Amino acid sequence: MSAEQRHKPDVLKQYESHGIVVHWEPKLCIHVSNCVRALPHVFKPDTRPWINIEADSADEVATAIEMCPTGALSYVRTDGAPQETPASPTQVQPRPNGPLFVRGAVEMIDAEGNVTRKATRVALCRCGQSSNKPYCDLSHRAAGFRS
Ligand code: SF4
Numbered sequence: 001m002s003a004e005q006r007h008k009p010d011v012l013k014q015y016e017s018h019g020i021v022v023h024w025e026p027k028l029c030i031h032v033s034n035c036v037r038a039l040p041h042v043f044k045p046d047t048r049p050w051i052n053i054e055a056d057s058a059d060e061v062a063t064a065i066e067m068c069p070t071g072a073l074s075y076v077r078t079d080g081a082p083q084e085t086p087a088s089p090t091q092v093q094p095r096p097n098g099p100l101f102v103r104g105a106v107e108m109i110d111a112e113g114n115v116t117r118k119a120t121r122v123a124l125c126r127c128g129q130s131s132n133k134p135y136c137d138l139s140h141r142a143a144g145f146r147s
């Protein structure tokens, strides 16, 4: 998927390095920290900027980003390496007492039929309490949602 093909209105942070451009969308991040566990020397929540993609290779950074279940992190390879391949078939995983993790070639469509987002990973609210519907924003915890 090229940068032009992506439709992501809430990209707020962009980081560029050797061979890779990384996007981080804070509104989608629910701090499950897969990225931090995968590459703690790249993703450092206690420092600013919190992402230092210079600290590892584009391949390692891309692999870690693909572990982000919400799509808050995504990337575009600029060195000719393959872009992220969407899971096929699409996978929907209900998380215990939490959101639906979806992996695949996802198009989010609003009530008017407009595509609002194209993604390979999203976390969808199933507690009904999110302030960022249809995406999870961790409100299920405060709401005490039980699945
Ligand atoms: S893996 Fe994704 S959702 Fe989790 S902390 Fe990292 S960016 Fe946020």
Ligand code: FES
Residues within 6 Å of the ligand: 098, 099, 100, 124, 125, 126, 127, 128, 129, 130, 131, 135, 136, 137, 138, 139, 140, 141
């Ligand atoms: S499931 Fe997370 S906010 Fe609803």
